[in-house]
Amino acid sequence: MVGKKSGKALLREEGLQRTDNGMKQSSWPEIQMINQKNYYTDYMKRDDQHLALRLQNEANRDRMIRNAKDKDRALAMGAEGELDEDESMNNDGLDATKIIVIHPGSQNMRIGFASDALPKTIPMAIAEKWPINESQDVEPRPKRQKLDVTPEQQFGEEFAKKFTKMSNDLKVDMRANKRKVLPNSKELVVNYNRRIEPEKIPEHNDPMRIEWTDISKDDPEDVSSYFTGMEALRIPDDSKPKYKVHWPIQHGCLHENDYMSASHLINDLESFIESALRKELGLNRSGEWPQYSCVVVIPDLYDKKYVEQILELCMKEFEFKQVAFIQESLAATYGAGYSTACIVDIGAQKTSICCVEDGMCIEDSRINLKYGGFDVTETFLKMMLFDHFPYQDINLKRRYDFLLAEELKTNFCTMDQALISTQLYDFHLRAPNQPTRKYQFKTYDEVILAPMGFFDPSIFDNSEKLAGRRKYIERSYNAYDPEMPDDPTSAAQLAILTSIKPSLATTANGFTLNGNGNMDVATPSKEKPNPLNFFRNDSEANGNSRVTSAAGSPAPEGANTPVPSGPYVFGANGTNGGSPGPGGTTFQFGNGSHNSGTPNPPPGMFVDPLARTQKDFANERDAVLPIAPLDIAINTSIMHAVKGEEKKTKDFYGGIMVIGGGAKTPGLGPFLEDRLKKLRPDLAAKQENLQVGTSPREMDGQVVVWKGASVFARMKTHESWVGPLEYERLGSRVLTTKVLWNY
Numbered sequence: 001m002v003g004k005k006s007g008k009a010l011l012r013e014e015g016l017q018r019t020d021n022g023m024k025q026s027s028w029p030e031i032q033m034i035n036q037k038n039y040y041t042d043y044m045k046r047d048d049q050h051l052a053l054r055l056q057n058e059a060n061r062d063r064m065i066r067n068a069k070d071k072d073r074a075l076a077m078g079a080e081g082e083l084d085e086d087e088s089m090n091n092d093g094l095d096a097t098k099i100i101v102i103h104p105g106s107q108n109m110r111i112g113f114a115s116d117a118l119p120k121t122i123p124m125a126i127a128e129k130w131p132i133n134e135s136q137d138v139e140p141r142p143k144r145q146k147l148d149v150t151p152e153q154q155f156g157e158e159f160a161k162k163f164t165k166m167s168n169d170l171k172v173d174m175r176a177n178k179r180k181v182l183p184n185s186k187e188l189v190v191n192y193n194r195r196i197e198p199e200k201i202p203e204h205n206d207p208m209r210i211e212w213t214d215i216s217k218d219d220p221e222d223v224s225s226y227f228t229g230m231e232a233l234r235i236p237d238d239s240k241p242k243y244k245v246h247w248p249i250q251h252g253c254l255h256e257n258d259y260m261s262a263s264h265l266i267n268d269l270e271s272f273i274e275s276a277l278r279k280e281l282g283l284n285r286s287g288e289w290p291q292y293s294c295v296v297v298i299p300d301l302y303d304k305k306y307v308e309q310i311l312e313l314c315m316k317e318f319e320f321k322q323v324a325f326i327q328e329s330l331a332a333t334y335g336a337g338y339s340t341a342c343i344v345d346i347g348a349q350k351t352s353i354c355c356v357e358d359g360m361c362i363e364d365s366r367i368n369l370k371y372g373g374f375d376v377t378e379t380f381l382k383m384m385l386f387d388h389f390p391y392q393d394i395n396l397k398r399r400y401d402f403l404l405a406e407e408l409k410t411n412f413c414t415m416d417q418a419l420i421s422t423q424l425y426d427f428h429l430r431a432p433n434q435p436t437r438k439y440q441f442k443t444y445d446e447v448i449l450a451p452m453g454f455f456d457p458s459i460f461d462n463s464e465k466l467a468g469r470r471k472y473i474e475r476s477y478n479a480y481d482p483e484m485p486d487d488p489t490s491a492a493q494l495a496i497l498t499s500i501k502p503s504l505a506t507t508a509n510g511f512t513l514n515g516n517g518n519m520d521v522a523t524p525s526k527e528k529p530n531p532l533n534f535f536r537n538d539s540e541a542n543g544n545s546r547v548t549s550a551a552g553s554p555a556p557e558g559a560n561t562p563v564p565s566g567p568y569v570f571g572a573n574g575t576n577g578g579s580p581g582p583g584g585t586t587f588q589f590g591n592g593s594h595n596s597g598t599p600n601p602p603p604g605m606f607v608d609p610l611a612r613t614q615k616d617f618a619n620e621r622d623a624v625l626p627i628a629p630l631d632i633a634i635n636t637s638i639m640h641a642v643k644g645e646e647k648k649t650k651d652f653y654g655g656i657m658v659i660g661g662g663a664k665t666p667g668l669g670p671f672l673e674d675r676l677k678k679l680r681p682d683l684a685a686k687q688e689n690l691q692v693g694t695s696p697r698e699m700d701g702q703v704v705v706w707k708g709a710s711v712f713a714r715m716k717t718h719e720s721w722v723g724p725l726e727y728e729r730l731g732s733r734v735l736t737t738k739v740l741w742n743y
């Protein structure tokens with residue numbers, strides 16, 4: 001029987017093709033069928049796509065066979081059940097005492113076994129014999145603009161103005177908070193400090209005298225020997241022979257500016273880790289290292305070349321059994337035991353912010369700012385020197401002065417307004433081969449204004465933070481397209497950079513990103529709009545001023561493109577309900593930006609031939625120093641994480657965790673919370689909607705990342721380990737299948 005379609009079915013079919021007014025029913029693009037004749041895919045055809053899986057399966061099979069054999073043996077011996085799972089797992093390299101966890105940092109490296117409760121912390125410094133030491137090599141820090149002038153003049157007019165303004169603003173704020181403000185506190189401090197002469201104490205009478213590093217056992221002719229950590233920092237500056245201290249990592253990146261060649265830098269990194277393995281972990285014989293697995297913590301916005309370099313060191317030099325990587329923020333959530341949080345990690349020279357949800361970093365929320373606790377130390381000294389600090393010769397490039405300055409900052413800086421009054425303190429200056437000198441000095445608002453730099457980073461000296469970057473080590477490019485930079489970037493980071501350099505809002509290929517994160521087609525070059533118009537139209541027209549003039553950040557090109565100045569205001573009148581869009585000044589930039597940072601133009605669209613290439617765009621982006629007030633940066637990060645979802649907004653604002661050494665500044669948490677509440681008054685009403693906390697269970701905020709990495713190291717379920725066989729076959733390409741995120 002020949003079937004007939006029902007009337008309804010016929011109508012339905014017709015309806016799909018046309019409607020009464022002849023228009024299509026859906027605006028979804030029609031997807032053409034793939035022509036099977038010409039169809040090609042390399043999915044699961046390349047070695048790197050299935051090698052990891054194959055090796056994993058082989059390992060599982062071996063383990064099952066081994067377990068079965070063990071069970072048979074146990075049965076034969078009549079001891080069934082005695083073999084517990086943990087015991088059998090020990091054979092698979094998951095014995096925590098055989099896993100090394102390393103967290104390198106700009107100032108400190110943390111290292112330990114995954115079984116340790118706490119890591120060892122070592123200053124990440126290495127000293128080698130050198131014709132001159134570091135304080136002779138570069139000018140003193142804080143950088144004095146003029147010498148032989150009064151202390152108030154030595155840092156230049158701009159600093160003087162800025163410091164005075166911050167001082168006045170603080171007074172106003174303190175009065176508004178009903179705190180006592182005496183009119184002459186500053187004069188009292190200055191008058192006291194300028195009169196002080198140090199009291200000399202003979203070294204043998206100083207009970208706290210420092211044991212300087214004994215270099216007599218180091219052969220002066222042996223150029224390959226070195227000291228690391230505190231030993232390096234305690235080598236007398238005037239030693240014979242002289243030593244120079246290098247810091248292989250600065251601002252969270254390889255410190256190219258400190259070296260004459262890439263190989264020297266990498267050698268130092270290797271020597272530093274090697275010395276930590278020997279001295280701190282007691283693994284003296286290199287023959288032992290292949291028995292150990294290693295987990296390395298890397299930044300959220302890492303440089304691929306850096307990760308690949310570490311992988312190479314671990315595989316080829318240390319010959320570890322296997323290596324795994326974890327990102328800092330993710331590790332922090334493991335350490336704290338949270339599944340969802342906004343992690344704010346204030347280190348020595350970088351601050352990273354990232355929203356983590358269900359065990360994954362939200363890629364577009366990652367932000368990496370180039371400031372941290374070291375900037376507070378330097379600024380505190382600058383402010384104290386300005387106020388006639390009695391030890392005017394202090395120089396952060398001298399080892400003993402650096403240690404002293406860190407001590408002063410840690411002991412006296414606070415963000416608690418209640419503690420701000422004229423205070424009398426003392427310190428001991430201990431320098432090698434000199435009598436100890438005891439100084440007294442007074443402080444007033446310097447102790448709070450220096451850490452307030454986190455919220456007004458133009459007070460920091462940002463002038464040389466990008467110096468020497470990519471001097472030797474090029475950025476990473478896509479293996480199949482050598483013109484396509486492929487270091488990870490994020491929409492939130494780009495928003496920060498764009499707020500400093502608005503021309504970055506135009507992507508490579510000439511596409512302008514609008515406030516919705518969509519691309520506007522570029523007009524031909526002659527009529528190409530000034531990129532700043534984008535901001536004027538979308539932001540300033542809405543009454544939101546934007547953009548900072550963060551000191552040290554390059555200004556946009558062209559005299560006719562002035563940087564709009566003024567405070568950062570994100571969100572419409574500060575009440576943007578978490579949805580970035582044209583109404584606010586939060587910008588959401590394209591999807592899939594983790595690859596190149598800029599979306600590719602949609603097919604068929606006009607591409608301006610004169611527009612920048614992806615490489616130009618990356619160059620331009622890399623030339624901008626990412627600096628923004630901490631509260632603004634957190635807001636930007638969360639906005640890019642939640643993409644307008646109200647529940648998520650509350651989850652992240654309600655779970656901000658500040659960690660890292662810089663976050664130990666007393667009063668920082670409540671101060672930050674207060675600032676965020678002013679930025680987001682819509683969330684401020686309920687305490688649980690906006691909360692800033694530190695690491696739980698009184699865990700030291702400096703080690704929570706390491707702790708989390710050690711938890712990760714002990715997990716039996718993840719498949720992130722890279723073994724020598726995979727590395728030998730695939731090289732660094734193995735990371736694509738082995739890390740938890742898009743590599």
Ligand SMILES: Nc1ncnc2c1ncn2[C@@H]1O[C@H](COP(=O)(O)OP(=O)(O)OP(=O)(O)O)[C@@H](O)[C@H]1O
Nearest residue numbers: 105106107108347348349350373374660661662664
């Ligand atoms: N109690 C404290 N109060 C204030 N600051 C502190 C305190 N303890 C440590 N710091 C500061 O913390 C910083 C070091 O922090 P941390 O060890 O987290 O940095 P890092 O991991 O080496 O750096 P980065 O994250 O930049 O790579 C230093 O600037 C130090 O002065």
